[in-house]
Amino acid sequence: MIIRESRYPYRRPRRRRNRTARLLLLLLVDALGIYILYHLLYNPQTAMVLSTPTPAPTPTRSAASYVAEATDAYFGGVMPTALAAYQQALELDPAQPELYVAMGQILVYRGAPERALQLARDALLYDPEYPPAWALLCVSYDWLGLPQDAIAFCEHAITLDPTYAEAYAYLAEAQIDAGNWFAANDTIATALQLDKDNVEVLRNYGYVYEVQGNYSAAIEAYRQALQRQPNLAHLYIAIGRNQHVLGNFTQAQESYTAATEVDPTNLMALERAGLLHLLQGDYGPAQVFFQKALEVDPTYSRALGRLGTLYFQRRNYEDAIPALESAIRYGEMESRRRAVFFVITEEPQGAALTAPTGRTVARGEFVFPEDARSPLRAMLQGTTGQENVKGYLRLDPLDGRYTLSLQGASPAAAGQTYIGWFQPLLAPGGDVIHTAPLRVEADGSVTASGTTGVVKGAPIETYYTLSLCYYYLNRCEDARPYIAVALRLDPQDANALQTQRLCGGQ
Secondary structure (H helix, E strand, O other): OOOOOOOOOOOOOOOOOOHHHHHHHHHHHHHHHHHHHHHHHHOHHHHHHHHOOOOOOOOOOOHHHHHHHHHHHHHOOOHHHHHHHHHHHHHHOOOOHHHHHHHHHHHHHOOOHHHHHHHHHHHHHHOOOOHHHHHHHHHHHHHOOOHHHHHHHHHHHHHHOOOOHHHHHHHHHHHHHOOOHHHHHHHHHHHHHHOOOOHHHHHHHHHHHHHOOOHHHHHHHHHHHHHHOOOOHHHHHHHHHHHHHOOOHHHHHHHHHHHHHHOOOOHHHHHHHHHHHHHOOOHHHHHHHHHHHHHHOOOOHHHHHHHHHHHHHOOOHHHHHHHHHHHHHHHHHHHHHOOOEEEEEEEEOOOOOOOOOOEEEEEEEEEOOOOOOOOEEEEEEEOOOOOOOEEEEEEOOOOOEEEEEEEOOOOOOOOEEEEEEEEEEEOOOOOEEEOOOEOOOOOOOEEEEEEOOOOOOOOHHHHHHHHHHHHHOOOHHHHHHHHHHHHHHOOOOHHHHHHHHHOOOO
């Protein structure tokens, strides 16, 4: 007997088949086939899901790549792209204070210092001793009309880092805005000694000259800053502003136009370029610039006001009226949105109040949302001796309505009352906007609601131009409220007084 070698020496030897097991297996296969056929016929979505291949995973961008994109966009002058990329980086890695500061600096020069202020606060939550965040807080407060508060923040930044040149530059800016020219000159000199090539130092060097009336020297300083960074629209605007004051209209127009070319969405650049055309009677180009600004932001008060003035000068009063009315409405909205904090003080009953002077009972800072028309909110906390006081305030910037809720308050002293103040929000006459006297209930609660009323927003010419439009349409009754506001802004303004006389006023 010959034993043949198997081709598959490692194959297991065959076993006897089990007929019962085979039958069960066939039944299971048949059942599975029937199940699949049923779902194909009566539930096609299931079949689609089963047959759809799973997409291959895509790589996720890192925060560092967004920062690199933002930096490139910034140096290229493409600020919307820079802001969007910084925001993406923060969403991936929010604990980076330098990113908040970088965004904030862009927003200050694009006319949103309140958003920059919010970013500075966010940065300080992650690093309370980060000097650039304190410096951003300083410049934001200054651009919001609080130079004295700004000075304290800059001084703190310098305490944290005595070699930080930008903190000295922003301090000089706040000092010159506060009217302290001698201190500003000394401070900007220190900033130049620390870093004479820093763009922020050179910009503020120019600003110190500009406020003191040395416009030619200011232009030279701004140009030095542009040499270091040639794609910053706000530097072109600053140069154009000083050339305009010197009467060099052609050069000023070139600077404003250059700003719009560097940053086509810069509202201030578009408005200034249009204004210069308007002043020279070039209505067509002026209207183009104003409308471009309004395409970027339909609520931009200054462009609306300029467009209304253009219509007025062309005797198109019907179109001028809605533009000027919108300019006033949105100008007040912009002012309300820049209310930085809310304080409650104890003041004499019945006193004529223009600004807070009494003991502060509670205080809160407004939180600024990205949408300019969204309500502002502030959490209120009692001061020393009033630690149990807590509350909440909501302010609608569009119509000025506010609601206040407070708990834990003690009654005011005899002959005194509590007043709430929106700072630095001003009435047309210059008084700080405040609430009516606040009543404390027996349980220590305070609830109040009301409106800020008319606030200082659009420039005076918006009011008297609108009044003149109504006058020429024989609608003096509609004109009189705007004449009254114009005279509150400046009781001696010749145009406002003339409009009042035309409409039969005293």
